[in-house]
Amino acid sequence: MDKNHFRYIIIGAGLAGATAAESIRERDPNGTILLIGAEEHLPYDRPSLTKQLWTGGRTVAQITLQDRSFYDRNGITVALGTRITGLDAGHKSLVDSQGRQYHYEKLLLAAGGSPQRLKIEGGGLEGVCYYRNLHDYLRLRAQAGPQRSAVIVGGGFIGSELAASLSVNKVDVTMVFPSPYLCRRVFPEPLGRAVQTVFRERGVNILAEDTPVSISRSKGGFLTRTRSGHEIDSDMVVAGIGIAPEVGLAQAAGLAVQDGVVVDEFLRTARSDIYAAGDLANFPSPALGRRLRIEHWDNARAQGLCAGRNMAGGREPYDYLPYFFSDLFGLGYEAVGEVDARLQTRSEWKKENETGVVYYLRDGQVRGAMMCNVWNKIPAARRLISSAEKAGSRDLAGVLG
Numbered sequence: 001m002d003k004n005h006f007r008y009i010i011i012g013a014g015l016a017g018a019t020a021a022e023s024i025r026e027r028d029p030n031g032t033i034l035l036i037g038a039e040e041h042l043p044y045d046r047p048s049l050t051k052q053l054w055t056g057g058r059t060v061a062q063i064t065l066q067d068r069s070f071y072d073r074n075g076i077t078v079a080l081g082t083r084i085t086g087l088d089a090g091h092k093s094l095v096d097s098q099g100r101q102y103h104y105e106k107l108l109l110a111a112g113g114s115p116q117r118l119k120i121e122g123g124g125l126e127g128v129c130y131y132r133n134l135h136d137y138l139r140l141r142a143q144a145g146p147q148r149s150a151v152i153v154g155g156g157f158i159g160s161e162l163a164a165s166l167s168v169n170k171v172d173v174t175m176v177f178p179s180p181y182l183c184r185r186v187f188p189e190p191l192g193r194a195v196q197t198v199f200r201e202r203g204v205n206i207l208a209e210d211t212p213v214s215i216s217r218s219k220g221g222f223l224t225r226t227r228s229g230h231e232i233d234s235d236m237v238v239a240g241i242g243i244a245p246e247v248g249l250a251q252a253a254g255l256a257v258q259d260g261v262v263v264d265e266f267l268r269t270a271r272s273d274i275y276a277a278g279d280l281a282n283f284p285s286p287a288l289g290r291r292l293r294i295e296h297w298d299n300a301r302a303q304g305l306c307a308g309r310n311m312a313g314g315r316e317p318y319d320y321l322p323y324f325f326s327d328l329f330g331l332g333y334e335a336v337g338e339v340d341a342r343l344q345t346r347s348e349w350k351k352e353n354e355t356g357v358v359y360y361l362r363d364g365q366v367r368g369a370m371m372c373n374v375w376n377k378i379p380a381a382r383r384l385i386s387s388a389e390k391a392g393s394r395d396l397a398g399v400l401g
C-alpha cells in the first residue's frame, strides 16, 4: 500500500480534528488515520490563549489536548507544520505546500478559520498581531509586562479577554472598536455598558465608537491613528476582529460553500466521503430550526466527535446544542443557543449586570440563554430552548438561576 494512502485524513490539527481522530479510532481500531496540521504544535486548547495562560491558571505544556504518546499508542499519524494546498475530490487526493501527495478514503475538513485583517494603511506591518494561535501567544507573552503598552483593536470576546489578561499583567491597554460598548453582538446594552465600566475601572483605556485608520512605526513600536483623531503610541498592536472560515480547499474542489462549508445533519458534504466540522462548518441545527456556523470550543469538540464516528461508519445526526464560555476580569459567562443581542432580551438579575441570566427570545420563545456568574445551568438551558415553550409573559425569574 502507498505509504501516503490513509483510510482517514483530517485537515486541521485543532480541536475538531483532534477529537475526530479520537472518535474514529474508538469505532475503527485498525483504519489508518493521518491528522495534518499547519501549526508546529500538537493540538491544544485555544481558549486558554486569552485566559489561563495569562493568569497562571495553566502552562503551555498543560494546554496540549493529548501528548505525543497518545497518538503513537492509537496509531494516529500526526503531520505537523504541514499545510494542505490542494484537494482533488475526484481522485481523493491532497497535496501539501511541499508538493507531497496524499490519498484518502474519507476526508475531514477541520481547518478552522483565519483572522480577518485590518484593511487600513499599516495593517500588514510586521509585528501587528492577528491573534489566533499559540505562536501569537508566545510572541505577545515575550513582549508583555509592566511599562509596556498595547492597542487592542476589536471589542468582541477575543479582544476583551485579551485586554483583560494583558491588563492583569500590568500592560497599559487601549481598546479601539466601532460599537458603543463591549461584546455588543451578545450583551444587551445595560450589561455591555456595565462591563465596559468594569474595564475602565481596571485601567483599560476604551475608545468606543472609533476605528483605527492607520498604523505606522514609531519609537520602536507603533503609532495608531483613529478616525476620531486619537494618536496612540504602543509597543504592541493586536487585532481580534473576527475570523473567516477556511473554505478555500472546499471551494476549489467544487463543494458547496455558504458562510462555511455546507454539510448535512451527519456533517457530510454533498460528497459522501468528505465531512466538515468545527469553525468552518455550516450545519443545520434542529433545535434552532436553521443553519448555523459556530466559532466555539464546545461546538468544535462535539462536531469533531460526531464527524469522526460518522466517517467510521456511524450514522449519527448532529443535533447537539453547544455552549460557549468567556471570562472577563473574573466575571464568568456561559451561554447556549442563539445569544444574539438583536433578539428581544429579558434579564433576570440577582445582582444587577453581574449575577443572573439573560434570556434571548424570538417570537416569544426562548432561543438562547446566557448565565452570568451562574454555573451548572447549561443542561437546563438546553431543555428550556429545545422545549420551544412560549415564554410570552411567563415569569422567567429563577428559571435558570
Ligand SMILES: Cc1cc2nc3c(=O)[nH]c(=O)nc-3n(C[C@H](O)[C@H](O)[C@H](O)COP(=O)(O)OP(=O)(O)OC[C@H]3O[C@@H](n4cnc5c(N)ncnc54)[C@H](O)[C@@H]3O)c2cc1C
Pocket: 011, 012, 013, 014, 015, 016, 017, 036, 037, 038, 039, 046, 047, 048, 049, 050, 082, 083, 084, 085, 110, 111, 112, 113, 131, 132, 133, 158, 246, 277, 278, 279, 280, 294, 295, 296, 297, 298, 300, 323, 324, 325, 326, 327
Ligand atoms: C484566542 C481564542 C480564544 C477563544 N476562546 C474561546 C472561549 O472562551 N470559548 C469558546 O467557546 N470558544 C473560544 N474560542 C473559539 C474556539 O477555540 C474555536 O471555536 C475552536 O478552536 C475551533 O476549533 P477548530 O478545530 O474548528 O479550528 P481551529 O482550532 O482553528 O483548528 C484548525 C487548525 O487547522 C489548521 N489549518 C488551517 N488550514 C490548514 C491547511 N490548509 N492545512 C493544514 N492545517 C490547516 C490551523 O492552523 C489550525 O491549527 C477561542 C478562539 C481563540 C482563537
